[in-house]
Amino acid sequence: MKGGGAGPDGDRSSARKRLRHTLAGSAKGRMRWAQLLKRVFDVDIEQCPYCGGLLKRIAAIEEPAVIQRILAHPGLAAQPPPRAPAVRVDLLPAA
Numbered sequence: 001m002k003g004g005g006a007g008p009d010g011d012r013s014s015a016r017k018r019l020r021h022t023l024a025g026s027a028k029g030r031m032r033w034a035q036l037l038k039r040v041f042d043v044d045i046e047q048c049p050y051c052g053g054l055l056k057r058i059a060a061i062e063e064p065a066v067i068q069r070i071l072a073h074p075g076l077a078a079q080p081p082p083r084a085p086a087v088r089v090d091l092l093p094a095a
Contacts, residue, residue, distance in 0.1 A: 034046050
């Protein structure tokens with residue numbers, strides 16, 4: 001069945017419509033990126049780790065050359081470390 005009637009297809013169709021409305025709808029259905037970081041990684045970037053006060057973003061630096069200069073100034077690596085090789089993990093004993 002289509003169009004939100006009874007049955008499995010109707011339930012999925014109405015769920016898809018609600019999801020589409022939420023994703024494409026108003027801003028109240030969306031989360032800020034700071035909230036997403038808190039939810040996924042349990043990192044609160046809006047709270048000072050020292051005093052607990054509210055932090056405010058003052059800039060977003062996106063140019064690679066500027067980022068490299070900022071990191072190089074205090075002696076931090078401007079490039080990420082190389083990836084470690086993959087390690088095989090056998091979850092089941094060999095038969």
